[in-house]
Amino acid sequence: MGKICSYLAIVEKLILDGKHGPYAVAKSEKIGAVTFALDSSVWLEKCMPDEGICVMLSDLRKKRAGWRAMSARFQRPSDIQQSSIESTESPEQGE
Numbered sequence: 001m002g003k004i005c006s007y008l009a010i011v012e013k014l015i016l017d018g019k020h021g022p023y024a025v026a027k028s029e030k031i032g033a034v035t036f037a038l039d040s041s042v043w044l045e046k047c048m049p050d051e052g053i054c055v056m057l058s059d060l061r062k063k064r065a066g067w068r069a070m071s072a073r074f075q076r077p078s079d080i081q082q083s084s085i086e087s088t089e090s091p092e093q094g095e
Helices: 077-087
Strands: 006-015 023-028 032-037 054-063 066-074
Touching: 006 032, 023 054, 023 066, 032 054
Parallel strands: 032 066
Antiparallel strands: 006 023, 006 054, 023 032, 054 066
16 A cells, blocks of 8 residues: 655635535645545544644545545644655755
8 A cells, every 4th residue: 555645734714614514724835725624524633623723634636626635634743753854855955
């Protein structure tokens, strides 16, 4: 099985009365705006996110209206550590 690709994003907006239930809009530097549902089948945390919080989005699907994440959770310290490891591959880092 391959590596699961997750994207760091910042929650910009919470829509609690959406047509298909509550959802959030987050922005990723890599792919732009991504929506994700706030029901327990997608949002993996016990408490709801706030605007401005960092989240990790995965299992993305391209929809007519844009990207949708089918799995979302809060960013954790281990995500930051992994990101630092990946960014050290850049030859300009630390010079």
